Amino acid sequence: MNSNSPHAVVVGAGIAGLLTAIVLAEHFPRVTVLERDTFAGSDARRGVPQARHLHGLMEGGRAIIEQLCPGLTAEVVAAGAPTTEVLAGSRWYLSGLRAAPTETGLITLLASRPLLESQLRRRAIELPGVTLRERIAANGLVADGGRVTGVLVSAAGAAPEAIAAELVVDCTGRASRAPEWLRVIGAQAPEQQSVVIDLGYSSRTYRRKPEHLDGQLGVVVSTMPGRRGGGAIVVEGDKWHVTLGGMLGDHPPTDHDGFTAFAATLPVPDIHRIVTDAEPLSDPVPHRFRGSVRNYFERIATHSDGFIALGDSLCSFNPLYAQGMTVAAQQALALRACLRKGTARLPARFYTHAARHVDVAWRMSTGADLNHPGVIGRRTPRIRLLNSYVTRAHRAAHVDPTLARTFMRVANLVDPPETLLKPATVARILWRARGIDLPAE
Numbered sequence: 111m112n113s114n115s116p117h118a119v120v121v122g123a124g125i126a127g128l129l130t131a132i133v134l135a136e137h138f139p140r141v142t143v144l145e146r147d148t149f150a151g152s153d154a155r156r157g158v159p160q161a162r163h164l165h166g167l168m169e170g171g172r173a174i175i176e177q178l179c180p181g182l183t184a185e186v187v188a189a190g191a192p193t194t195e196v197l198a199g200s201r202w203y204l205s206g207l208r209a210a211p212t213e214t215g216l217i218t219l220l221a222s223r224p225l226l227e228s229q230l231r232r233r234a235i236e237l238p239g240v241t242l243r244e245r246i247a248a249n250g251l252v253a254d255g256g257r258v259t260g261v262l263v264s265a266a267g268a269a270p271e272a273i274a275a276e277l278v279v280d281c282t283g284r285a286s287r288a289p290e291w292l293r294v295i296g297a298q299a300p301e302q303q304s305v306v307i308d309l310g311y312s313s314r315t316y317r318r319k320p321e322h323l324d325g326q327l328g329v330v331v332s333t334m335p336g337r338r339g340g341g342a343i344v345v346e347g348d349k350w351h352v353t354l355g356g357m358l359g360d361h362p363p364t365d366h367d368g369f370t371a372f373a374a375t376l377p378v379p380d381i382h383r384i385v386t387d388a389e390p391l392s393d394p395v396p397h398r399f400r401g402s403v404r405n406y407f408e409r410i411a412t413h414s415d416g417f418i419a420l421g422d423s424l425c426s427f428n429p430l431y432a433q434g435m436t437v438a439a440q441q442a443l444a445l446r447a448c449l450r451k452g453t454a455r456l457p458a459r460f461y462t463h464a465a466r467h468v469d470v471a472w473r474m475s476t477g478a479d480l481n482h483p484g485v486i487g488r489r490t491p492r493i494r495l496l497n498s499y500v501t502r503a504h505r506a507a508h509v510d511p512t513l514a515r516t517f518m519r520v521a522n523l524v525d526p527p528e529t530l531l532k533p534a535t536v537a538r539i540l541w542r543a544r545g546i547d548l549p550a551e
């Protein structure tokens with residue numbers, strides 16, 4: 111490979127970084143992915159502590175990943191991950207009520223985050239021109255005349271160096287320092303918005319018995335105002351991966367008794383039954399997530415060519431709604447569409463396109479967060495009305511399989527939220543929700 115041929119650098123080899131590298135390999139003869147961590151070992155890496163907690167891949171994201179990496183779902187399954195039908199093969203409790211079991215046409219790929227990431231990494235580095243360098247951290251940008259021309263890096267035991275590139279993509283996740291890197295080179299940084307939710311997770315694994323959950327492979331109990339939530343899914347090796355969660359400082363404990371007692375306070379008993387019957391295989395591990403953060407790159411008036419931010423570095427969502435990997439995949443697809451029209455004005459075109467997806471997921475998740483009285487934010491009449499309508503949709507989905515299917519397709523980021531606002535659907539939700547009460551506290 112000619113070292114003068116066009117070069118793209120991706121910083122960060124998480125889900126967003128790997129999908130970006132796969133897209134860039136279609137356009138750049140050389141793509142280098144830089145990762146601060148090492149990939150030794152099969153467990154969660156230091157740089158992605160969230161990988162120790164449930165990582166549900168929504169069907170919208172799975173379908174895009176399959177489009178970018180044909181055959182990947184089958185490879186992840188061959189590596190040990192089960193699949194299930196979202197409502198026919200697993201259980202979703204929305205506002206404490208089980209969504210009616212039915213065929214939805216939605217697949218859930220029950221892979222742990224380390225397994226999904228390792229399979230994606232293998233596919234990325236198989237591509238011609240893609241190089242993955244581990245134990246090398248980026249700490250700034252190189253610019254020339256308002257254009258980013260490379261990235262500053264330091265590798266363990268080596269002197270700091272600059273790596274030249276026609277395009278640098280920041281995929282360093284929610285702790286991204288891209289806004290600061292841009293300021294240092296005199297470029298405009300994005301406005302930032304945060305929604306504080308003070309979410310705590312605690313997760314551990316258990317040995318699964320076939321009779322658990324009547325043989326079904328997953329259960330999700332969504333949080334609701336004043337109530338805790340959790341999930342248990344079967345992951346590789348016939349294990350339950352159980353995550354418990356609570357918002358606004360109500361965090362699950364990390365000792366055995368505390369963890370089990372927290373599970374008993376969920377609105378439904380399914381997860382508590384698993385954790386009291388199954389043998390624990392690991393100790394609970396905690397994670398604290400202060401809030402969702404959105405960087406409005408699309409509002410920057412003058413972009414530095416040669417640089418974009420993608421994935422959590424652009425927007426990091428409340429993990430309870432399991433949107434992050436899917437929105438990263440949507441952004442990778444947006445980048446591919448933009449690159450197919452050339453590289454002129456790439457940042458502006460990319461951020462505009464990506465914002466369409468980010469807007470949808472951001473409105474869904476921050477709107478739902480505002481249903482919790484302790485979350486600070488502006489509750490417009492529209493948000494109040496939508497939240498009350500969504501609770502009715504949960505009640506209606508409990509008794510109406512068609513509505514359960516419609517709702518899950520929106521939650522899985524397959525169909526747009528407007529689907530729930532079609533007049534016939536609104537009428538059906540209001541009619542079917544009558545007389546269905548939420549579980550008592």
Ligand SMILES: Cc1cc2nc3c(=O)[nH]c(=O)nc-3n(C[C@H](O)[C@H](O)[C@H](O)COP(=O)(O)OP(=O)(O)OC[C@H]3O[C@@H](n4cnc5c(N)ncnc54)[C@H](O)[C@@H]3O)c2cc1C
Nearest residue numbers: 122124125126146157160165166248283421422429434435
């Ligand atoms: C507790 C928790 C649970 C979650 N659950 C879900 C879920 O159920 N479903 C879902 O879809 N999403 C979930 N998410 C979100 C999901 O993890 C991310 O949205 C998704 O992985 C995309 O992130 P990313 O690739 O942008 O960043 P990350 O996955 O955080 O990857 C960033 C990478 O950049 C590397 N890096 C950082 N700084 C540097 C540097 N300076 N130089 C080189 N490398 C660097 C890191 O080591 C890391 O490998 C969850 C998040 C959290 C916090």
